[in-house]
Amino acid sequence: xxxxxxxxxxxxxxxxxxxxxxxxxxxxxxxxxxxxxxxxxxxxxxxxxxxxxxxxxxxxxxxxxxxxxxxxxxxxxxxxxxxxxxxxxxxxxxxxxxxxxxxxxxxxxxxxxxxxxxxxxxxxxxxxxxxxxxxxxxxxxxxxxxxxxxxxxxxxxxxxxxxxxxxxxxxxxxxxxxxxxxxxxxxxxxxxxxxxxxxxxxxxxxxxxxxxxxxxxxxxxxxxxxxxxxxxxxxxxxxxxxxxxxxxxxxxxxxxxxxxxxxxxxxxxxxxxxxxxxxxxxxxxxxxxxxxxxxxxxxxxxxxxxxxxxxxxx
Ligand SMILES: NC(=O)c1ccc[n+]([C@@H]2O[C@H](COP(=O)([O-])OP(=O)(O)OC[C@H]3O[C@@H](n4cnc5c(N)ncnc54)[C@H](OP(=O)(O)O)[C@@H]3O)[C@@H](O)[C@H]2O)c1
Numbered sequence: 001x002x003x004x005x006x007x008x009x010x011x012x013x014x015x016x017x018x019x020x021x022x023x024x025x026x027x028x029x030x031x032x033x034x035x036x037x038x039x040x041x042x043x044x045x046x047x048x049x050x051x052x053x054x055x056x057x058x059x060x061x062x063x064x065x066x067x068x069x070x071x072x073x074x075x076x077x078x079x080x081x082x083x084x085x086x087x088x089x090x091x092x093x094x095x096x097x098x099x100x101x102x103x104x105x106x107x108x109x110x111x112x113x114x115x116x117x118x119x120x121x122x123x124x125x126x127x128x129x130x131x132x133x134x135x136x137x138x139x140x141x142x143x144x145x146x147x148x149x150x151x152x153x154x155x156x157x158x159x160x161x162x163x164x165x166x167x168x169x170x171x172x173x174x175x176x177x178x179x180x181x182x183x184x185x186x187x188x189x190x191x192x193x194x195x196x197x198x199x200x201x202x203x204x205x206x207x208x209x210x211x212x213x214x215x216x217x218x219x220x221x222x223x224x225x226x227x228x229x230x231x232x233x234x235x236x237x238x239x240x241x242x243x244x245x246x247x248x249x250x251x252x253x254x255x256x257x258x259x260x261x262x263x264x265x266x267x268x269x270x271x272x273x274x275x276x277x278x279x280x281x282x283x284x285x286x287x288x289x290x291x292x293x294x295x296x297x298x299x300x301x302x303x304x305x306x307x308x309x310x311x312x313x314x
Contacts, residue, residue, distance in 0.1 A: 008061065031104070037089075042309040043067070045066060067088065072085050086110040096311060133160065145207070170188055217242055
């Protein structure tokens with residue numbers, strides 16, 4: 001039997017480095033469950049490693065991506081109860097493959113009422129937002145978010161407001177995002193309005209930054225002593241270049257590091273809150289692409305205002 005995998009054998013721009021291959025499917029490893037993938041998103045977090053940004057900790061070749069939803073089609077006797085169950089096959093290697101053998105401890109069963117399109121996006125961004133808010137509590141604090149139209153920033157905004165943030169402001173790029181930000185209780189700040197960004201940064205007690213580059217640099221330079229700037233993404237592809245040492249506390253966040261110490265029990269428990277959040281606030285519609293159309297899916301990443309691309313393996 002053969003598999004379909006989106007794999008990279010060298011680092012580089014994802015459209016150049018990734019290829020769709022059809023290797024022989026090896027026998028299922030002992031103790032592993034076999035999952036037929038249904039749907040997986042194309043996140044910035046999936047593409048950045050392909051560029052070589054984390055080359056020091058990736059051994060090539062590597063199947064791309066970190067999340068998605070699939071259905072269990074084979075299981076060892078001690079996990080026979082999972083047969084037919086939809087799961088998130090996490091922390092077992094790249095998810096952009098039609099058939100995926102994975103470690104049951106880190107596979108998360110999906111409740112029946114959660115649609116595939118929501119389950120597929122239930123990990124990276126909601127979990128990162130939960131860890132960020134646990135690391136830098138926001139109760140009573142004024143929060144500033146950049147990349148405010150992103151899925152991760154949406155999860156952060158919702159979490160911050162429900163945890164008692166005094167206010168949440170969001171720096172957005174596409175004007176189309178403004179209405180949805182207001183509807184979520186986020187005060188919109190346009191990315192091209194630098195004076196307004198500086199003013200928001202002077203007021204902010206904590207910033208969660210997904211951008212890097214000149215906007216994040218301006219925010220960091222304007223923040224007061226005693227405030228916190230947390231960088232968790234580089235959507236601009238550019239580093240921060242402050243002219244002088246920042247007065248705010250400067251922190252970097254990587255989900256991989258903060259979840260390294262989680263036990264399988266804590267891991268499974270963490271998803272209970274994520275399912276509740278998805279029920280209360282489902283993510284916006286994504287746009288589905290057949291796996292064979294993966295190039296078009298990748299092209300749409302980064303297009304201003306574009307819906308989240310989802311690779312359909314069925
Ligand atoms: N450190 C971690 O562990 C961790 C974990 C999860 C996510 N992240 C990071 O979180 C960020 C958001 O990921 P996501 O999946 O939530 O994104 P997403 O839903 O795919 O949304 C991308 C957003 O970024 C905006 N954008 C893209 N390129 C931009 C640019 N050059 N300048 C300004 N805005 C730009 C888009 O703006 P428009 O409004 O114009 O469409 C859109 O709102 C990424 O940087 C990702 O790496 C980090």
